Amino acid sequence: MTDRQEAHSRFPAEIRAGGVVLTLTPDQVYVVFAPNATSAQIEDLRARYGLRPVEQSSGDRPARGAETDLRQQRWFASAAGDDLTGVVAELRAADLVQQASPVYHRADLLPMRTGHAVADDLLIRFVPHAADTEVERLVAETGTRVVRTFPDERAGTLFHLRLASPGQDLFDVAGEFARSPLVRDAGPNWIQLQSPASITTPDDPLFPEQWNLSTIEAPAGWDISQGDARVIIAIVDSGCDLGHEDLIDKYVPVSDRYDAINNTNTPDDDVGHGTLCAGVAAARTGNALGVAGVAPNCRIMPIRVWNNAVFTEMAMVAGIDWARTHGADVVNMSWYYTAPHANADVALDNAYAAGLVLVAASGNCFAKDGCTDPATIVYPATHPHVMAVGGSTAGDRRVRQADNLPSPGSAWDSRYGPELSVMAPGVIPWTTVAGGTYGNFFGTSAAAPHVAGLAALILSVVPPSAHIPAFAKRQDLARHIIETTAMRVGGYAYAGDGVHSNGTWNQEMGYGRIDVAAALTYTGRIYTDYLLEQVSERYAKGVRILFGLIGGGPGVVQPPGGPPVPVDPGWQYLAAETRDVLLGLAIAGIAEGLHDPKAREAIGHAAWMAIAQTAQQMTEEPVVDLQRNRNASGI
DSSP states (O other): OOHHHHHHHOOOSEEEETTEEEEEEEEEEEEEEOTTOOHHHHHHHHHHHTEEEOOOOTTSOOOOSSOOOGGGOOEEEETTOOOOGGGHHHHHHSTTEEEEEEEEEOGGGTTSOOOEEOOSEEEEEEOTTOOHHHHHHHHHHTTEEEEEEEOOTTTOOEEEEEESSTTSOHHHHHHHHHTSTTEEEEEEOOEEOSOOBSOOOOOOOOOSSOHHHHHTTHHHHHTTOOOOTTOEEEEEEBOBOTTOTTTTTTBOOGGGOEETTTTBSOOBOSSSHHHHHHHHHHOOOSSSSSOOOSSTTSEEEEEEOOOSSOEEHHHHHHHHHHHHHTTOSEEEEOBOOOSOOHHHHHHHHHHHHTTOEEEEEOOEEEGGGTOOOOOOOOTTTTSTTEEEEEEEOTTSSBOOGGGOOSOGGGOEEEOOOTTEEEEEESEEEEEEETTTEEEEEESHHHHHHHHHHHHHHHHHHSOTTOOOTTOSSHHHHHHHHHHHHSBOOTTOOOBOOSSOOSSOBBTTTBTOBOOHHHHHHHHHHHHHHHHHHHHOHHHHHHHHHHTTSSSSSSOEEOOTTSOOEEOSSOGGGSOHHHHHHHHHHHHHHHHHTOSOHHHHHHHHHHHHHHHHHHHHHOSSOOOOOHHHHHTSOOO
16 A cells, blocks of 8 residues: 555544534445546446445435436445445546545434545634634645635634645644634535435326315415515525426526525526425415415525535535525425534524524435434434424324335335424425426425425515514514414324423424414414504504403494494393494404504405405394493593
C-alpha cells in the first residue's frame, strides 16, 4: 500500500455529531464518475475492485421510467465483503472518478438501510459577530476556499467551504476549525446516499375517488375557506413538475422558486416525489381537471433539495432558508435525513422564529427492509418546532404492516413516538404525477401535505395582521388549532399526559386524525373574537351576551328599532322560530360593525340566509311581550 493509500485508509471508525452517531461501513464506498466515463470503463473498474451496486430499499426512491444507468450507481459494496477503505485513495486517483468516499451508517436505525458519504466540502458555523478579518485568516490558514455563505446574526454565519488541495484530509481540516474559538460548529457536508423520500410510488390501480379529502372533512371545510393566494406552501422536496396542468397556475413567480442543487430558479422534478406532495397540498380544484388539493386557492413554492443521486445538509439548509426569506408561510418536508444536522436545526429554528409552520413526515417502517419496530420517528419530524405527521387508513387507524397497504409486497408501518403530532391519510388514490398525469401515493410522505394544506387554510382565515392574545406566534396558533380539533378516532386510548398540551394524546395516533371543517370552524371562532375586540371591548361583550357566552343568561333578543337586549330570564318565552329570526337580525347587525370586509360579507350573508330559511318554516307570528324586554337594561 502506498503512503497515499495509507493516509486515506485510516478513516474514523465512529463519528459523533449533533446527537447522531455514524459508524464506518468498511465494505462500502461512494463513487462519483466523470461525465465522460463510459459504461465499459465503469464496468471494468467495478470488476477490478469487486464492487456491486448497493440494492436500494423499498422506501428509497420513487421509480420513474427505465432502470437507472450504470453511471448513476454510485453506492457500491464489496462483492466479497472485503474492507474497501484502503482503496478509496486509488479510486480518487483514477481518471474516470471525480470523487470517492468511505460510507458510514446509522447503527441505531438498523435494519433500516442508511448510507452517508463525504465530498471535499465542509460546513463551518462561526460564532455570532466573529470579525471578518479573523474568519478570512482562518479560512486561508486551513487551505479552504469559500463556496457560499449564509449570514445569520442570531446563530452565526454558516460557511460552505471546499478543500483547495486533493491531498488534504477532510476530517483533519474539520478538526482544525473545531479547535478555533471563532467556530461554533464544524463538520463535513454529509451526503445522504439513500433517498430521503418516505415512500415509493406504487403500481396499484387508480382509485375512483379521493376518499382522503372526504375523510378529513375537506369539502365541509371549503365552505369556510378554500385558501388565499397570499398564503404560500413551500414544497421543499425533489422539485415539482412546473408544467403540470393542475399546478401550473399555482406556483409562485419564477424568481421565488429555487433549485438548491444547481442554485437556479428552475426546480424541475426529475424524481416525481415533490409533484405528488404538491398535488395533495394544493392542486387546483373547480377547473374541470384532475384532482383537488387540500388548500386549492393557496400557492405553491417549489424548492428542490434532493434528487436521485444525493441529498446533503447544505441543500437542506439552503432550501429551508429560501422558503423563509422568500415569503413562504408553510413548509412541507416529506422526507428524512439521518446524518448530523446541527446546521439544519438552526435553519428550522430560524424558519420557526420567522413565523413559518413546519410540517414533516414521521417516516415509514418497511417490512421488506426487515423493520419490525416503528416506534422511532425520523428527522426532521423529531425537531421540536416541526409537526410530525403519521399515516392513517380509510378506517382511521395507524397504517400497519399487517394491513398490507397498498399491497402485500410493500407492507409498511407508520412510524410513531413522543414527537407525533397528528395523523392524515397515508394511502391515497389520486394526486398529481410528474409528466402531467395523475396517480396514487402512499406513505407518511402522502400524509404530511394534508397537514401543510390545512395549516395554509388556517393562515388564510387568520391574516398576518391579527394578533390573537393567547398566541404570540401565528404558527403556534395554527398548530394549536390543528392538534386541538383533530378527531380522536380509531378506538385508541387517548389521555392527558402532562406533556402534550393540546388535549388528549396517544403514542400511535398523536392528537388524532385531522379534521379540516372542525379546524376552520374553530379558527373562525377565534378570529371572530379577535375582530370583535378590535371594534371595542363593550361591543365584544355585547356579542358574547347575545350568544349566552357570558352574563349567566341564555342570550338576548333584539326589539324592533333597538339594540340587542339581555334576557335573563325571558329567552324561554320566545318560540324557537322567532328566536332564530331575532338572532339572525342581531348577527346581521353585528356584521355591519366588522372592519374586515370578507368577514362582514360572510357573516352578514349567513345571517340573512338563516333568517330567510326560518321565515319559510313559520306559519304564524308568535306573540311575545317585547315591552318587558325594552325595559331591561341595555348593553
